[in-house]
Amino acid sequence: MHDNISAEERALLDKFLADNKMFLGPDPEIMRDHTVTPRSAAEEAVLKQGFDTHQAHHIRGLINAALSEAFTMVNQMGAAPGAKWGDLVTAIYTAEGNLAMIAPHGIITFAACAFYPIRFIIKNWVSDPTVGVKDGDGFIHNDARYGGVHNTDQSMMMPLYYKGELICWLSSTIHEGENGACEPGGLPAAAESKYDEGIKMSPFKVVENFQIKRDLVTFLQNSVRDPKLQLEDMKVKLHAVMRLRDRIIAILDQFGREALIATMRMHLEDTETEVRRRIRELPDGTTRVLQFMDSSLRENCMQKISVAITVKGDRMICDFRGTAPQFMNRSVNTNLASFKAALATGLLQNIWPDLPHTMAVLSPIEVITDPNSIIDAEGEMPQAMSLMPLFKACVAWTVPMAKFNYSLPRRYSAIIASQYDQAATFIYGGLTQHGDVTGNFCGDINGMGQGARSHADGEHSVSPVFGFMADSGEHEINEEDTPIIRLGAQRLAKDRVGFGKYRGGMGYEQIATARGSGMWGFMTGCEGSKFPSAQGLFGGYSCPAYQLLKIKGVNIFETLNRDPKAIEVFDILKLMNERPLAGGKYSSNDMGMTFELCDEGEIYMICQGSGGGYGDVLERDPALVMKDIEEDLLSADLAREIYKVVFDERTLVVDEDATRAMRDDYRRQRLQRGKPFDAFCKDWVTAEPPADLPYFGSWDDNRRIYAQNPAINLKVVMNADQLQGFYMPNPKDLQIASLEAQLAKAQAALEACQAAGR
Amino acid sequence: MKVLVTEYLRINLDTEKWECRRCGHEHGNARENYKHGLLVYDRDPREIHKPLLDTQLYERTYSPDPKWCRILEYYCASCGTMVEAEYLPPGHPPLHDIEFDIDALKLQWKDRKEVTEPSIAPDLALEKVKHGRALHAEMHHGHQH
Numbered sequence: 018m019h020d021n022i023s024a025e026e027r028a029l030l031d032k033f034l035a036d037n038k039m040f041l042g043p044d045p046e047i048m049r050d051h052t053v054t055p056r057s058a059a060e061e062a063v064l065k066q067g068f069d070t071h072q073a074h075h076i077r078g079l080i081n082a083a084l085s086e087a088f089t090m091v092n093q094m095g096a097a098p099g100a101k102w103g104d105l106v107t108a109i110y111t112a113e114g115n116l117a118m119i120a121p122h123g124i125i126t127f128a129a130c131a132f133y134p135i136r137f138i139i140k141n142w143v144s145d146p147t148v149g150v151k152d153g154d155g156f157i158h159n160d161a162r163y164g165g166v167h168n169t170d171q172s173m174m175m176p177l178y179y180k181g182e183l184i185c186w187l188s189s190t191i192h193e194g195e196n197g198a199c200e201p202g203g204l205p206a207a208a209e210s211k212y213d214e215g216i217k218m219s220p221f222k223v224v225e226n227f228q229i230k231r232d233l234v235t236f237l238q239n240s241v242r243d244p245k246l247q248l249e250d251m252k253v254k255l256h257a258v259m260r261l262r263d264r265i266i267a268i269l270d271q272f273g274r275e276a277l278i279a280t281m282r283m284h285l286e287d288t289e290t291e292v293r294r295r296i297r298e299l300p301d302g303t304t305r306v307l308q309f310m311d312s313s314l315r316e317n318c319m320q321k322i323s324v325a326i327t328v329k330g331d332r333m334i335c336d337f338r339g340t341a342p343q344f345m346n347r348s349v350n351t352n353l354a355s356f357k358a359a360l361a362t363g364l365l366q367n368i369w370p371d372l373p374h375t376m377a378v379l380s381p382i383e384v385i386t387d388p389n390s391i392i393d394a395e396g397e398m399p400q401a402m403s404l405m406p407l408f409k410a411c412v413a414w415t416v417p418m419a420k421f422n423y424s425l426p427r428r429y430s431a432i433i434a435s436q437y438d439q440a441a442t443f444i445y446g447g448l449t450q451h452g453d454v455t456g457n458f459c460g461d462i463n464g465m466g467q468g469a470r471s472h473a474d475g476e477h478s479v480s481p482v483f484g485f486m487a488d489s490g491e492h493e494i495n496e497e498d499t500p501i502i503r504l505g506a507q508r509l510a511k512d513r514v515g516f517g518k519y520r521g522g523m524g525y526e527q528i529a530t531a532r533g534s535g536m537w538g539f540m541t542g543c544e545g546s547k548f549p550s551a552q553g554l555f556g557g558y559s560c561p562a563y564q565l566l567k568i569k570g571v572n573i574f575e576t577l578n579r580d581p582k583a584i585e586v587f588d589i590l591k592l593m594n595e596r597p598l599a600g601g602k603y604s605s606n607d608m609g610m611t612f613e614l615c616d617e618g619e620i621y622m623i624c625q626g627s628g629g630g631y632g633d634v635l636e637r638d639p640a641l642v643m644k645d646i647e648e649d650l651l652s653a654d655l656a657r658e659i660y661k662v663v664f665d666e667r668t669l670v671v672d673e674d675a676t677r678a679m680r681d682d683y684r685r686q687r688l689q690r691g692k693p694f695d696a697f698c699k700d701w702v703t704a705e706p707p708a709d710l711p712y713f714g715s716w717d718d719n720r721r722i723y724a725q726n727p728a729i730n731l732k733v734v735m736n737a738d739q740l741q742g743f744y745m746p747n748p749k750d751l752q753i754a755s756l757e758a759q760l761a762k763a764q765a766a767l768e769a770c771q772a773a774g775r
Numbered sequence: 776m777k778v779l780v781t782e783y784l785r786i787n788l789d790t791e792k793w794e795c796r797r798c799g800h801e802h803g804n805a806r807e808n809y810k811h812g813l814l815v816y817d818r819d820p821r822e823i824h825k826p827l828l829d830t831q832l833y834e835r836t837y838s839p840d841p842k843w844c845r846i847l848e849y850y851c852a853s854c855g856t857m858v859e860a861e862y863l864p865p866g867h868p869p870l871h872d873i874e875f876d877i878d879a880l881k882l883q884w885k886d887r888k889e890v891t892e893p894s895i896a897p898d899l900a901l902e903k904v905k906h907g908r909a910l911h912a913e914m915h916h917g918h919q920h
């Protein structure tokens with residue numbers, strides 16, 4: 018072999034390899050880089066001419082107005098339920114594919130992902146003679162492997178040409194829902210490989226001369242359960258992006274290309290500068306938090322996410338090494354680009370909400386992961402339920418950043434415990450009462466409880482963990498469109514709360530059934546049924562565990578027809594504990610349920626969760642405890658047992674002296690039962706995870722990763738930089754094996770009896 | 776000079792000690808894990824997140840599973856204030872969650888005025904949510920059902 022080839026030969030070889038690449042898959046060079054690219058020649062040239070900050074401010078306002086207008090169009094005309102609730106974004110990117118600005122009320126995560134497919138288009142399609150990029154083109158995309166939260170989200174991306182020059186990119190993204198996956202609704206927890214995830218759109222051209230190509234749409238419509246939705250929303254997104262284009266061209270006409278290019282570039286650079294300045298204000302050092310996910314949505318198993326944030330001067334390094342390895346046949350993996358987009362979202366939502374919503378907030382921050390971990394998954398594995406680790410990424414900041422931020426003489430936003438971080442909503446699918454096939458999810462996902470704050474209780478059901486939008490949809494509309502009937506909704510889930518000096522904001526109960534469909538079903542995709550998900554802060558407790566409750570084998574409509582007063586109030590605890598529906602099969606289950614059919618009148622119940630609590634429960638103002646009782650959020654027993662308040666249950670008058678005495682006494686009890694840390698650790702710490710616990714991730718050393726599943730006698734310890742993915746057994750196979758073993762045992766016992774001649 | 780670090784912890788830069796913000800008790804060397812100076816209790820999570828469903832009828836009752844989850848409660852050894860509540864699987868080593876560079880901290884606070892009560896910042900996230908809600912309500916006003 019020749020090692021030395023000339024530069025000319027090298028260039029020729031590179032070109033040959035590029036021209037003959039057999040598959041333009043997700044490109045690590047694009048997908049692993051979350052940073053703003055260096056100034057382009059055009060940007061450099063424009064900025065050399067000077068920068069008018071006043072004019073830029075004016076232009077930014079106009080861009081914001083344009084993005085808002087396009088957002089409103091999609092919000093009002095979009096057919097997907099997600100579009101109606103605001104689960105969408107419109108955005109503008111520089112010519113190089115740097116996300117510059119989003120609509121003020123849009124979901125940043127979508128746009129923080131969508132610059133990846135734009136960079137793919139720039140790298141691969143611009144110079145490809147069979148594709149090309151020109152004025153009037155539009156590109157569609159949904160495959161998260163090329164950049165995206167998950168495959169339910171579809172983007173329309175359009176280059177903007179002005180006087181023949183590509184000036185910027187525009188996009189619109191909606192959480193569409195249905196995508197033809199192995200389960201309806203687009204979020205298949207049952208996916209066991211990427212081929213179960215439904216339609217996979219790498220970025221391709223679907224619009225020419227500002228018109229959607231009907232042949233391609235027909236192909237897409239054939240690939241999903243909701244063909245009407247597919248066409249309608251493609252049109253909506255295209256027209257919104259075209260309106261946005263008109264507005265940006267008007268800005269170009271008024272101010273010129275230089276002004277727009279400079280404004281977008283400086284918007285990014287100024288944001289980066291501000292982030293670095295804020296990092297420099299923090300103490301140097303490292304803060305850490307662990308997050309535990311307790312389910313793969315097919316079985317319970319612990320997956321650890323290890324988070325260490327290090328500040329040194331104006332550098333911030335987020336180190337996730339020590340995290341669980343990816344699953345090869347479970348959908349709770351995410352690729353790194355999606356994970357980073359969720360990090361950007363969480364940073365804006367929880368730490369610095371006042372910063373501009375651009376990719377530049379995360380760009381200066383370094384992110385370290387173990388390749389092939391559950392948050393940096395690659396290959397054939399499914400990632401349709403990437404929401405699980407992504408929601409963890411959204412709240413990963415809260416605890417460690419609170420520890421960095423607390424000391425600051427001036428803070429930018431409130432100190433808040435973790436928001437509830439599970440997708441607690443019904444995902445549904447089947448035949449509607451109108452005979453249409455559909456699949457999607459309910460807007461209840463948007464009502465996650467806020468974490469308690471350092472100065473006040475958390476707000477109930479405040480927003481989704483991934484955005485500031487707050488609409489949980491209108492049940493009346495949903496009932497017109499789908500067979501879902503809400504028996505109970507938006508009732509706050511009493512006693513299910515993160516306790517503390519300030520309590521977490523609570524979530525609401527959701528009680529659903531179906532009527533008028535020959536075939537209808539639900540699924541749910543949440544963790545936190547064994548290990549609580551939303552963490553408390555500074556001595557505050559986490560939220561409780563949550564369950565999925567079912568009453569099968571009943572028809573609530575027949576019952577209510579017979580006796581309209583059979584059930585006066587639909588309340589989960591009452592229904593489950595009192596069992597008013599005779600003959601029903603009542604069960605309490607994990608919050609992760611793959612799609613199953615719901616017969617007419619059967620009942621499914623979940624709730625949105627509470628945020629974590631803040632501070633020591635003994636410091637909670639007794640008046641706030643009484644207020645919670647008065648508002649029917651808290652039982653009197655818990656007020657006494659958790660908060661140690663002495664009061665008259667009838668009048669809710671607090672006995673201040675007795676309360677103080679009880680709390681003092683309780684502090685003394687703590688001193689008696691608490692052990693000094695070092696002595697405690699000697700007894701507590703084990704060398705390895707408990708042998709009977711399915712456990713994935715590091716234990717005492719982030720460089721050594723455990724993968725253990727007692728159900729199949731799996732136990733592997735790997736070096737973190739050489740992770741491999743793991744296969745999980747089919748839970749039904751395990752159940753069959755267990756039943757067969759029982760049967761064999763019974764048979765053996767029977768034979769023994771027969772042999773004994775009895 | 777004392778630097779507030781959490782609701783219940785501060786670092787005394789002069790003595791280089793962790794201190795309790797409620798009673799002033801010294802927990803130990805600020806260059807080490809503050810937990811060394813605290814008392815710890817392994818709490819069964821069912822005692823805090825009590826079963827809300829009948830345990831005779833159901834295994835899953837809204838309580839965490841004690842075989843999967845324990846709560847380590849950390850108390851000030853002097854006043855009994857609960858400084859942290861750490862949720863871990865049984866036997867998992869407690870986390871060294873705050874590790875500051877004390878020399879850098881001294882430099883950083885050289886020109887800052889001491890803060891004895893934490894600054895309260897506006898809840899900007901909530902403000903954004905409320906603004907979003909108002910906008911949404913306005914947009915969907917008169918919406919045809």
Ligand SMILES: [Zn+2]
Pocket residue numbers: 795796797798799800851852853854855856
């Ligand atoms: Zn103390």
